[in-house]
Amino acid sequence: MTTIDETAAVKPLEFAVTRNLQAVAPERRAEILTNPGFGTTFTDHMVDLCWSTGGGWHRPRVQPYGPISLDPAAAVLHYGQEIFEGIKAYRHADGSIHTFRPDQNALRLQRSARRMALPELPVEYFIQSLKELIAVDGGWVPSGEDQTLYLRPFMFAKEAFLGVRPAQKVAYYLIASPAGAYFTGGVKPVSIWLSEDYARAASKGGTGAAKTGGNYAASLLPQSEASANGCDQVVFLDPDRNVEELGGMNVLFVKKDGTIVTPSSESILPGITRDSLLQLAEDRGHTVERRPVSLAEWREGVASGDIVEVFACGTAAVVTPIGTLKGEGFEDAQPQGELALSLREELTDIQYGRREDRHGWLLRLDA
Numbered sequence: 001m002t003t004i005d006e007t008a009a010v011k012p013l014e015f016a017v018t019r020n021l022q023a024v025a026p027e028r029r030a031e032i033l034t035n036p037g038f039g040t041t042f043t044d045h046m047v048d049l050c051w052s053t054g055g056g057w058h059r060p061r062v063q064p065y066g067p068i069s070l071d072p073a074a075a076v077l078h079y080g081q082e083i084f085e086g087i088k089a090y091r092h093a094d095g096s097i098h099t100f101r102p103d104q105n106a107l108r109l110q111r112s113a114r115r116m117a118l119p120e121l122p123v124e125y126f127i128q129s130l131k132e133l134i135a136v137d138g139g140w141v142p143s144g145e146d147q148t149l150y151l152r153p154f155m156f157a158k159e160a161f162l163g164v165r166p167a168q169k170v171a172y173y174l175i176a177s178p179a180g181a182y183f184t185g186g187v188k189p190v191s192i193w194l195s196e197d198y199a200r201a202a203s204k205g206g207t208g209a210a211k212t213g214g215n216y217a218a219s220l221l222p223q224s225e226a227s228a229n230g231c232d233q234v235v236f237l238d239p240d241r242n243v244e245e246l247g248g249m250n251v252l253f254v255k256k257d258g259t260i261v262t263p264s265s266e267s268i269l270p271g272i273t274r275d276s277l278l279q280l281a282e283d284r285g286h287t288v289e290r291r292p293v294s295l296a297e298w299r300e301g302v303a304s305g306d307i308v309e310v311f312a313c314g315t316a317a318v319v320t321p322i323g324t325l326k327g328e329g330f331e332d333a334q335p336q337g338e339l340a341l342s343l344r345e346e347l348t349d350i351q352y353g354r355r356e357d358r359h360g361w362l363l364r365l366d367a
């Protein structure tokens, strides 16, 4: 195998573009974009790249969106060697299309890849894949309030081999799905079920910090338990009864003195939304603490009034206030404050180009 020179500039890829001859008609697309929902309709094209040991990254393509043909022995179907990302494209008032901190998603995809023994996609290729898709499907970026084009990059082991080892053939894909406002009729607080019996990932040495499908598969049963208990979402604890996250969103606590505390451990997926909100809060003079937070600290903090606001965040919903924490034998109403929604507004203003991007977080995709 050749050694990779990390300092060498990555050569831009030459994508072979095959246009979709059955692309959705502009009138029908406009109709879909008026009420796109989430994750149900997809754009006309997708991007894919192959990787193999020895061959590296090759065969960059933009092709019509459609089913993937896989050998039934493809390793991902048996051993779950898979990772993904979630990032959005925003249409600004002048019609231009931007994305938010794509370098961070690219680097996180690389960290997830390392943990799941998958190859690391160069940051440049990740960003190029977004631009290539927007070049053909830019018309799918909606312009309505709080609407986005949700971009879903993912990578999986496609080698047909039932032996257990890292796959020697891998595919990277990028698909996109128009998304409406997550909350129709205003942001409303969610209720959270405290899972006592299940973890989404092991607290030490596990895969919690990787964005990998298995963590989500592990969260589905506790999520059903949450629904059965009348809750919208589930929150996970580690074995020391420290708060982890919701399984798709990070959790933040606002203290009476303005300090924002967020759980930090190797079993939590470090969210880019969380990182960005905390940066905006620090810019406003808030102190930020990334450290373990026990369930006792949460419940006692709410009871004593030391915690004045609790919210969750992630790319899909941006910010969600937590209204209730419910568990076996208890139900704690959560205090409601202004900070979560004010940070949400500042962040989305930056994303949609309504406010100065002072941290240089936006990248234009259509130029």
Ligand SMILES: *Cc1c(COP(=O)(O)O)cnc(C)c1O
Pocket: 086, 211, 245, 247, 248, 249, 250, 269, 270, 271, 272, 273, 274, 313, 314, 315, 316
């Ligand atoms: C993606 C994800 C998040 C949120 O991360 P963002 O970068 O803010 O979208 C939180 N938890 C888990 C488990 C995730 O997969």
